[in-house]
Amino acid sequence: SQQGEEDPQALSIQEGENATMNCSYKTSINNLQWYRQNSGRGLVHLILIRSNEREKHSGRLRVTLDTSKKSSSLLITASRAADTASYFCATVGLRDRDDKIIFGKGTRLHILP
């Protein structure tokens, strides 16, 4: 399975600190995506990084991808209370439409005031 697995399962940090979440997967991928889910709501797409990319930025988000280690990290800088949510990585395999997207189980991030 190419399932992404997030680490840690839960993370609590003080507001203003940086938060780092990791995702590991098992087989080669076409791309890896990060989504955010606020409690009881749907998922919101944050960022997509392709297998030939190493790093992407979007506002306070920085995503890295290391295909040799089959891992990715999501860094949220200068965290805010509104960043409290669950974060999921999702991997898409190489066979394009024949490969399904697979979501990990998520990291629950809690920003302390």
Next chain:
Amino acid sequence: DVKVTQSSRYLVKRTGEKVFLECVQDMDHENMFWYRQDPGLGLRLIYFSYDVKMKEKGDIPEGYSVSREKKERFSLILESASTNQTSMYLCASSLFAELYNEQFFGPGTRLTVL
């Protein structure tokens, strides 16, 4: 902005009832998906559709069926609801050429089967 709406936020049904979950998207997306989300299991794909009247099984289609009569609407049907189908159901859509890239999710329907 893409908007994906789901017919109910919360739903309570009895075992054996037929249940319809409706999803509508307003951005002319070709692809639509149904997932269920359970604690400790993450999101699992039930069915998806890449065109009107087309459907493909996901990872856990047993006990479910779907209907896509119009491009903007994708329905999930539980023919005879069972307690193990109590879950959060999430609908999503995406552009045809971006099947699994940037999916847009609805707010979810929390279904309880008694």
